[in-house]
Amino acid sequence: MLVGVRPADPTSVPPGGLRPVHVLTVRAVTSVTPSVRRVTLAGPVAAATSAGPTVSVLVPRVGDPAPRWPQVARDGRIVWPQGSHGVALRSYTARREDPAAGEVDVDFVLHGDGPAATWAAAAAPGAVLGVAGSGPLGHRPAGRLLLAGDETALPAISRILAEAAPGTTGLVLLEVADAAEEQPLPAPPGVELRWLHRGTTPPGASTLLAEAVAARPPPGAEDVFAWVAAESAAVRSVRADLRGRWGLSRAQHHAIGYWRRGRAMAPAP
Numbered sequence: 045m046l047v048g049v050r051p052a053d054p055t056s057v058p059p060g061g062l063r064p065v066h067v068l069t070v071r072a073v074t075s076v077t078p079s080v081r082r083v084t085l086a087g088p089v090a091a092a093t094s095a096g097p098t099v100s101v102l103v104p105r106v107g108d109p110a111p112r113w114p115q116v117a118r119d120g121r122i123v124w125p126q127g128s129h130g131v132a133l134r135s136y137t138a139r140r141e142d143p144a145a146g147e148v149d150v151d152f153v154l155h156g157d158g159p160a161a162t163w164a165a166a167a168a169p170g171a172v173l174g175v176a177g178s179g180p181l182g183h184r185p186a187g188r189l190l191l192a193g194d195e196t197a198l199p200a201i202s203r204i205l206a207e208a209a210p211g212t213t214g215l216v217l218l219e220v221a222d223a224a225e226e227q228p229l230p231a232p233p234g235v236e237l238r239w240l241h242r243g244t245t246p247p248g249a250s251t252l253l254a255e256a257v258a259a260r261p262p263p264g265a266e267d268v269f270a271w272v273a274a275e276s277a278a279v280r281s282v283r284a285d286l287r288g289r290w291g292l293s294r295a296q297h298h299a300i301g302y303w304r305r306g307r308a309m310a311p312a313p
């Protein structure tokens with residue numbers, strides 16, 4: 045699912061014209077956990093600034109030295125080259141942005157198949173990745189937060205927690221495979237972090253997030269915001285609970301499927 049894509053820098057688009065996409069180069073790669081690989085991307089300040097908080101990345105085929113990138117129209121539309129190009133459009137989150145240093149970190153879940161996971165598994169310094177645009181995380185500050193997600197949502201949740209006011213209270217539910225997939229997440233002292241281990245249940249087949257939310261009484265307060273991102277079916281269950289039993293209005297929650305079990309996010313190019 046590609047959400048809230050806006051052009052990386054609308055002012056740089058010639059009137060009525062198309063602009064080239066920004067291209068970032070891999071500077072470093074580190075293993076965060078057994079299934080998460082952090083890719084540090086570097087490029088001109090404008091390119092690094094355009095890559096977050098959520099980022100629409102253009103993933104070339106592994107080892108393609110000269111990808112045929114699309115171009116970006118003034119309204120953010122991506123205009124693809126004719127014929128086979130091998131570049132896939134996917135959504136990710138900048139875990140860390142340092143525009144002054146022209147750097148962005150993206151944490152890729154190595155889930156197996158898929159152009160983005162395959163690219164990340166093979167990424168090495170010098171490899172290139174395109175940036176087509178960026179979007180917001182969809183959160184808003186509140187006195188009480190419920191954040192819930194799987195590994196793909198961890199970068200966004202870490203950013204939301206880093207921005208939260210020190211007096212924020214609430215609960216963070218994080219579904220991962222096991223203890224080795226847990227990551228340090230600084231949070232305000234009033235926010236409880238709860239790790240849920242799905243063990244041998246395949247990603248996207250677990251009901252842990254929905255069960256954990258179902259076990260919570262409705263917050264009964266106005267100043268509440270819930271942010272949820274994970275596999276689409278898991279998010280649907282949680283969203284229904286938040287809108288129904290919890291009675292949250294649309295302005296009080298953002299619940300979005302970050303991936304779909306058994307389905308690529310966009311057709312193969």
Ligand SMILES: Cc1cc2nc3c(=O)[nH]c(=O)nc-3n(C[C@H](O)[C@H](O)[C@H](O)COP(=O)(O)OP(=O)(O)OC[C@H]3O[C@@H](n4cnc5c(N)ncnc54)[C@H](O)[C@@H]3O)c2cc1C
Pocket residue numbers: 045046047098132134135136137138150151152153154155156157158159160161162195196197199200247248301302303304305306307308309310
């Ligand atoms: C706004 C937004 C931000 C996101 N941020 C991040 C991020 O920071 N880090 C991150 O890793 N992901 C993130 N995602 C999720 C990521 O876009 C999807 O996982 C995407 O499908 C990966 O593309 P792919 O080319 O690897 O696989 P695809 O070609 O899309 O899918 C191929 C196969 O892999 C399966 N699959 C896809 N993702 C997973 C997964 N996580 N676990 C198990 N199976 C999977 C699919 O069901 C499909 O069968 C984000 C998504 C959105 C919408």
